[in-house]
Amino acid sequence: MTDLTLYSMPSSGNSYKVRLLLALLGQDYRHVPCETQSAELEQAKAEGHLPLGKLPALHLEDGTVLSESNAILWYLAAGSEWVPGDPLTQAQMLGWMFFEQNRHEPVVAVRASLNSYPHLKDQAVPQVMAELLENGHALLQLMEDHLQGRDWFAGQAPSLADIALYAYTHTAGTRGGFEMDRFPALNAWCARMAALPGYVGLFDHA
Ligand SMILES: N[C@@H](CCC(=O)N[C@@H](CS)C(=O)NCC(=O)O)C(=O)O
Incomplete structure (x- = not known):
């Protein structure tokens, strides 16, 4: 490649x-x-x-x-440390990646978009924003619960599940307006992600 x-x-x-x-x-x-x-x-x-x-x-x-x-x-x-070797952990990783696209992104990312992109302001009506806030908090709580006693979403090491979920979770507070103080395990996981060797932030690109 x-x-x-x-x-x-x-x-x-x-x-x-x-x-x-x-x-x-x-x-x-x-x-x-x-x-x-x-x-x-x-x-x-x-x-x-x-x-x-x-x-x-x-x-x-x-x-x-x-x-x-x-x-x-x-x-x-493929073939890297980002995909766990055993089928069970691999399936758990994929489960979180499907969760991210099916449930997390349509709520957490959508609220952030409505909140931050001027061309979408018309759609950011109070009822929609309130529903997204409540639903997003419930999804973030699921993630918070899963992280009790574990460092990463699937298995003992960071995997693609962590990258997929991190993308919109780490800005859920700043861009989405979610109350991230409620989620200490998620915040600690975000800090672990940001400490990975080679990490780049959302706007660190050419
Ligand atoms: N499920 C797709 C979603 C892709 C998607 O919706 N991309 C948006 C940005 S987040 C886009 O291309 N928007 C530009 C447009 O719709 O014109 C993925 O994960 O790649």
Whole structure:
């Protein structure tokens, strides 16, 4: 994997997951930033660089394009320490990655988007924001409960589950307005993630 091009949205957690894994793996890549509402994003769509119309999209050396953030993580991490070796822990990791896309992202990330992107302000009506807040707190509590007595989401070491869940959890307070003081185990886990060798933050990219 020497010639990788990543189309990613700088402010998006789904895109950040991939940038974070690439950094943790020490893997070089060409970055094409396409922020929301930007000419670059429209151009990437018009030129066919985003087959599913969404970011992130990873272009491989042979021209193959991979979509869906968690599928891209799976491809990049194959054979690395980021995928547990035994099938049970691997299935637990995948379970948290599906949870992230099916339940966490549609609530935690959506509230952050409504809160922080000016073009979505019209949708950020009080009832919607209140429901997302309540539902998000319940999801974060599930994660908090799971982390009692354990450092990582699946198995004894950090895995793709941690990267997938970290992307939108670490900004749930600052961008989403969630009350993160309620979740000490989650906050400690976020600190462990940020201390990993090679870690980059959401906006630490070319
Ligand atoms: N399930 C997809 C979600 C991708 C997605 O919704 N990307 C958004 C940014 S978070 C996007 O490309 N938005 C630009 C647009 O819809 O025009 C993934 O995990 O990759």
